[in-house]
Amino acid sequence: MSPSETTEPWPDPASVTHVAALGGGVIGQSWTALFLAAGKSVALYDPDPTAEQRVREAIERAWPVLHELGLAAESRPSDKLTVCDDPRAAVEGADFVQESVPERLEIKDGLYELIEPVLGEATLVASSASGLTLSELQRGWNDPARLVLGHPFNPPHLIPLVEVMGNERTDPRAVPWARRFYETLGKVTIEVMREVPGHVANRLQAALWREAIHLVNEGVASVEGVDTAVSAGPGLRWAAMGPTLLFHLGAGEGGLAAFCDRYSESFNRWWDDLGDPRLDPSTVERLVLGLAQAKGDASVEDLAEQRDALIQSFIMAKR
Numbered sequence: 001m002s003p004s005e006t007t008e009p010w011p012d013p014a015s016v017t018h019v020a021a022l023g024g025g026v027i028g029q030s031w032t033a034l035f036l037a038a039g040k041s042v043a044l045y046d047p048d049p050t051a052e053q054r055v056r057e058a059i060e061r062a063w064p065v066l067h068e069l070g071l072a073a074e075s076r077p078s079d080k081l082t083v084c085d086d087p088r089a090a091v092e093g094a095d096f097v098q099e100s101v102p103e104r105l106e107i108k109d110g111l112y113e114l115i116e117p118v119l120g121e122a123t124l125v126a127s128s129a130s131g132l133t134l135s136e137l138q139r140g141w142n143d144p145a146r147l148v149l150g151h152p153f154n155p156p157h158l159i160p161l162v163e164v165m166g167n168e169r170t171d172p173r174a175v176p177w178a179r180r181f182y183e184t185l186g187k188v189t190i191e192v193m194r195e196v197p198g199h200v201a202n203r204l205q206a207a208l209w210r211e212a213i214h215l216v217n218e219g220v221a222s223v224e225g226v227d228t229a230v231s232a233g234p235g236l237r238w239a240a241m242g243p244t245l246l247f248h249l250g251a252g253e254g255g256l257a258a259f260c261d262r263y264s265e266s267f268n269r270w271w272d273d274l275g276d277p278r279l280d281p282s283t284v285e286r287l288v289l290g291l292a293q294a295k296g297d298a299s300v301e302d303l304a305e306q307r308d309a310l311i312q313s314f315i316m317a318k319r
């Protein structure tokens with residue numbers, strides 16, 4: 001029986017106390033930290049024997065930020081994490097399941113097949129999948145009514161956005177429920193209303209990166225120059241507002257209509273001239289070399305720390 005056919009009401013998203021995290025890699029460990037910070041107990045399943053230690057270390061690292069952002073009430077990491085050696089045990093009694101296993105359909109299918117028979121009547125499962133589409137994920141289910149896409153942005157404990165999607169096979173209550181649940185964790189959600197590869201935010205990133213690479217390939221600017229043009233220019237504005245709203249502010253009182261009237265010819269000309277590069281070996285080499293020149297001796301770890309500190313301060317400033 002699918003959730004829409006039951007008479008049982010779904011739990012209030014704000015009252016969820018116990019969740020399951022399937023997969024404890026880059027994304028799963030970050031989700032786990034966020035769920036724990038929100039006071040939930042978490043049952044984790046990951047077949048990698050080193051996963052538990054990795055996840056516990058990741059929680060330790062994420063906790064001070066979560067606390068400073070007001071997302072963790074306690075200053076010390078919660079001890080409400082249970083590590084299970086079977087996915088069925090992990091989902092048993094869970095009000096919500098976040099699946100973050102590798103982006104390979106046979107792995108996701110195998111897991112869904114195991115957990116579907118033991119899920120609670122109104123337990124929602126959200127997949128973090130970036131590349132696979134919801135209809136591909138649904139193939140692993142007898143009844144995918146309670147499966148939604150709940151796509152985060154890395155790292156999920158820090159970046160607010162979650163893209164949520166259902167389709168005609170999804171229980172109509174599932175997407176609004178998932179959005180409300182994520183919002184109780186401090187997330188900002190959007191609904192993806194039609195299936196396209198890459199959902200919304202990754203497509204936007206891909207579109208911008210395509211032109212960034214084209215400009216480097218054509219010798220218009222260096223890798224550093226293009227990156228600076230984004231982070232010191234429109235990137236700062238995009239953290240405040242989206243592109244269409246920003247352009248509404250770009251032509252005075254007349255708003256967006258006046259902006260389009262004034263600049264459509266320019267935009268049409270620029271669009272006609274945009275590039276269409278591929279990540280072929282010579283392009284990759286050019287980007288890697290260009291980045292090495294730009295970043296000096298800074299390690300990936302140091303740069304990631306710098307990025308996270310800045311993102312944290314932007315999030316706090318926006319409140």
Ligand SMILES: NC(=O)c1ccc[n+]([C@@H]2O[C@H](COP(=O)([O-])OP(=O)(O)OC[C@H]3O[C@@H](n4cnc5c(N)ncnc54)[C@H](O)[C@@H]3O)[C@@H](O)[C@H]2O)c1
Nearest residue numbers: 023024025026027028046048100101102103128129130154
């Ligand atoms: N990395 C990103 O930037 C990013 C961003 C958003 C969404 N995602 C999506 O999140 C999902 C996970 O990606 P990731 O980057 O965390 O991958 P990852 O490889 O870092 O982690 C995957 C984890 O799943 C575990 N695993 C393997 N088989 C499993 C199984 N049967 N059951 C439970 N766990 C299993 C692995 O041991 C590993 O720890 C993917 O669907 C990916 O598309 C990734």
